[in-house]
Amino acid sequence: MQSSDIRKLINQAQKGDKDAFGQIYKLYLKKIYRFVYFSVRNKELAEDLTQTTFYKAWISLPKFSVEEGTIQAFLFTIARHLIIDESRKKKEISATSFGEGFEQFLSDDPGPEELAFKQEIKDFVWHALRKLKTSERNIIVLRFFEELEYSEIAQIIGKKEGAIRVMIHRILLKLKGQVEDQ
Amino acid sequence: MKFEEKLKLVKKTYLDINPPASLVEYGWQALKAELETPKPPIRSVLKFRLFLAGFAGLIFLIFSFGVVQASQKALPGDPLYPVKKVTESIEVYVSGDKHVKVGKRAEEVIQAVEDKKDQGVVGETIKNYQDEVLKTKKDAEKSGEEQKLKQKLESQEQQFNDVIKKGSSSKGDMEKAIEVSKKGRGGADDSEKDEQKSEDK
Numbered sequence: 001m002q003s004s005d006i007r008k009l010i011n012q013a014q015k016g017d018k019d020a021f022g023q024i025y026k027l028y029l030k031k032i033y034r035f036v037y038f039s040v041r042n043k044e045l046a047e048d049l050t051q052t053t054f055y056k057a058w059i060s061l062p063k064f065s066v067e068e069g070t071i072q073a074f075l076f077t078i079a080r081h082l083i084i085d086e087s088r089k090k091k092e093i094s095a096t097s098f099g100e101g102f103e104q105f106l107s108d109d110p111g112p113e114e115l116a117f118k119q120e121i122k123d124f125v126w127h128a129l130r131k132l133k134t135s136e137r138n139i140i141v142l143r144f145f146e147e148l149e150y151s152e153i154a155q156i157i158g159k160k161e162g163a164i165r166v167m168i169h170r171i172l173l174k175l176k177g178q179v180e181d182q
Numbered sequence: 183m184k185f186e187e188k189l190k191l192v193k194k195t196y197l198d199i200n201p202p203a204s205l206v207e208y209g210w211q212a213l214k215a216e217l218e219t220p221k222p223p224i225r226s227v228l229k230f231r232l233f234l235a236g237f238a239g240l241i242f243l244i245f246s247f248g249v250v251q252a253s254q255k256a257l258p259g260d261p262l263y264p265v266k267k268v269t270e271s272i273e274v275y276v277s278g279d280k281h282v283k284v285g286k287r288a289e290e291v292i293q294a295v296e297d298k299k300d301q302g303v304v305g306e307t308i309k310n311y312q313d314e315v316l317k318t319k320k321d322a323e324k325s326g327e328e329q330k331l332k333q334k335l336e337s338q339e340q341q342f343n344d345v346i347k348k349g350s351s352s353k354g355d356m357e358k359a360i361e362v363s364k365k366g367r368g369g370a371d372d373s374e375k376d377e378q379k380s381e382d383k
Contacts, residue, residue: 018214018217018218022210022214025209025210025213026210029201029205029206029209029210030200030201033199033200033201033205034196034197034199034200034201037199038196038199043202046201047201047202047205047209050201050205050209051205051209051212051213051216054213055213055216055217058213058217128188129192141196144189144193145192145193145196145197175185176185179185179188180185
């Protein structure tokens with residue numbers, strides 16, 4: 001969908017058109033869900049937080065301005081705050097449990113190559129990403145997995161673009177160091 | 183395997199994360215139903231809480247005002263007398279009139295006599311009046327407001343005389359109060375002697 005079409009949908013939704021917001025929901029559901037799931041690693045909780053993200057987005061939509069950022073960044077900002085609130089409730093989600101649940105996203109009947117591939121990922125997830133803080137993992141996810149612009153991440157994290165570049169550089173170095181140590 | 187390649191592998195796994203089919207299929211319907219359910223907006227809840235707080239504050243103010251009003255008729259020994267003393271201090275601070283207290287003590291003497299309070303209460307009001315006159319006189323000498331105090335005490339003396347003229351049975355008490363007033367209008371030496379006597383007692 002083109003950005004002009006998304007702007008049109010936002011405009012209609014801001015005027016109270018729920019069906020237009022429904023299209024925005026369908027457009028970003030997968031992105032928000034996987035971002036949330038990657039942090040909370042619990043299906044039910046990820047579903048709840050995803051729905052709450054869109055609920056809050058609808059409530060705050062009149063305040064949103066396309067001039068100040070993208071709707072994607074707006075949704076990720078809400079989701080990120082919900083994840084932070086959740087991790088405060090449960091303290092930091094146990095680092096040792098990180099990575100659980102990822103197997104289900106791979107093929108049900110993996111061949112030898114896929115098994116090796118799966119093991120590689122597991123190793124990586126277990127030994128490198130688990131050592132990052134939730135906030136650091138979120139930044140890596142947004143930049144390298146969701147491929148968001150620096151300006152969008154800056155909008156989500158609430159920092160300047162330059163600061164985000166420095167942060168990403170620092171987190172990558174940390175991550176590389178952990179991977180190379182293995 | 184290079185770091186960048188590993189990162190790509192994780193990205194592939196990440197992008198394979200899919201919301202459950204139930205969420206994809208019914209998520210929007212469920213959310214839409216929730217959006218259509220009328221809920222009190224957060225601002226309304228806040229407004230209601232503010233209203234409650236304001237209402238409680240108003241009740242408290244009305245109650246406080248009632249207590250303060252009622253305390254103005256209190257005499258020594260009454261439960262509300264301490265409230266009266268506190269409000270007096272506030273009145274002195276706000277109005278800047280240093281003779282407020284001496285006026286109140288004179289009113290208490292008249293009130294105790296007119297209400298035919300027992301001798302203990304009347305005696306205490308006269309004693310309080312005497313102490314306040316001495317204190318105020320001392321302050322007036324320092325601030326140069328002796329003339330103003332004299333006028334005030336003359337006026338009080340007149341009020342005491344009016345009570346006697348009304349045929350009060352406590353003529354003796356009124357005469358004691360008049361004596362205090364007269365001494366208050368006298369020189370500083372008298373007041374120091376009176377203060378000494380008061381301390382000796």
